[in-house]
Amino acid sequence: MNTPANTNNLQLSISDTLIGGLGELVTVPISINDVTGLQSLTLTLNYDTNLLDLxxxxxxxxxxxxxxxxxxxxxxxxxxxxxxxxNTELPNPIVNVNDGTGEVTISLINPGAVPTKGSGNILTIDFTISSNAVANSSSIIDLKTAKLGINNQEINLGDSDLDDGKITRSKGSAVYRFYNTNLGVHFYTTSEVEKQFVLDELPQYRFEGASYTSAAEPSAGADPLTGAKSVYRFYNNNTGVHLYTSSEAEKDFIQNELGAIYRFENTAYYAYNNPTDGTIPIYRFYNTNLDVHFFTPSAVEKDFVIDNLPQYRQEGIGGVAFYAYEYIPDSSM
Incomplete structure (x- = not known):
């Protein structure tokens, strides 16, 4: 008879480093450290319904x-x-979900030969980051109970044998802002490499710090309506200034009608077209004198431009280009 070397050391676990953006699908693996003799498994777990949807x-x-x-x-x-x-295949595992409490019961049966060795993932659960989830919030995937059938014996695992997991709703990268003292325009990047190159090689660019934080790159399972969108970057060959847009229509127009002027530089970072919990508006202005655009997350700066700089025309819905997150330095998070 094959039995685990020490049933007292049996353990189920979930990763505590899982990350996902708004509306994204996050696959949560549940692993076991020894499947020797395993015939069945029944477990219960809880998740935070404010952050996750099953x-x-x-x-x-x-x-x-x-x-x-x-x-x-x-x-x-x-x-x-x-x-x-x-020959109809029956559900295996059998899953019961209580949407109100976030409790899930899973029963898995091994109908064939019992394994003689092995470890690793045995189940996966696909959670979706809820539209109500606040950025940088986390949900513990709390393994409550587990009952294993091993070689016709019932083994119950306690808290010390159940390693809980965690999913965090992520944000993206800091969007750094530079001011070109020669041209009187701004430049934005999330690239640490590009930021360092500008600091080291282009003295005409004055570093103004992190302006805001982008959204996380969406996964393949992101909701197309609520998920993050690409913010595209174009380089204006005439002015030497960049244009940023999350509008697919504007992107297509520039590529089709202004391709000789604007060079497409692909996705710069990600943001939302509509406000979501935790986001702030990023305002966009068009400088009619210089034929360039200016972006700011600051309502104070926006109001100053409107009140004092008539050459700047607001663009976007309500003057908003897209929505991202306030920048919070790591030391204060």
């Missing part, structure tokens, strides 16, 4: 398909063996 990708089925077998359990299939279609 959305069934196929709600027309009897089971929540956001929870999947993986690793050594990937091929553990249950077949009905009875009825009009005896």
């Amino acid at each position: 959305i069934d990708p196929n709600p027309n089925t009897d089971n929540n398909e956001a929870v999947k077998r993986t690793g050594i359990a990937a091929n553990w299939k249950l077949i009905s063996g009875e009825g009009t279609n005896p």
Whole structure:
């Protein structure tokens, strides 16, 4: 009979370094350190419903398909063996979700030969970062109980054997601002390499610090309506100044109609087209004298420009180009 070397050392665990942006899908793996003799597993966990949603990708089925077998359990299939279609595959694992409390119960059965060794991921859960989640907030994935069937024995794991996980709603990178003293215009970048190059090689650029913080790069599972969008960067060959836009229509117009003037430099960073929790508006002005654009997250600076610099015309909906996050230095986070 194959049994774990020491059942007292059995452990289930979830990573505590998982990160996702607003509306993004975050796959949470649950791992076990020894699957020797494993015949079944039943566990309960809790998650913060203010930060996370557990959305069934196929709600027309009897089971929540956001929870999947993986690793050594990937091929553990249950077949009905009875009825009009005896080869029907049954749900495995069986998942029960309480959306109100954030409690999830998962039961997994091994219908075949028991494994003789191994460790690693056994289940994954696909959570979505909720539209209500505040940036930089975290949710503990709290493993509450676990009952394992090992070689016809029932083993219950306690708190010390259950390693909780954590998902954090991320922000992106600092957007640094420089002032070109020769041209009287600003330059923005999230690249640490580009920032350092400007500091070292271009003395006409005065560093003004971090202006705001971008959104995190969206994952493949991000909601196309609420997820972060690319902020595209163009270089004006005539003025030597950059233009930034999150508008797909404006991007296409510039590329199609002004391609001889503006060189496309791809995505500079990410932001939101609509306000979300924790974001601030980034205002955009057009300098009619210099044919350049100016961006600021500061309402005070915005009002000063409106009141004192008539050559600057507000652009965007309500003067807003897009939405990002206030910059908070690491030392104060």
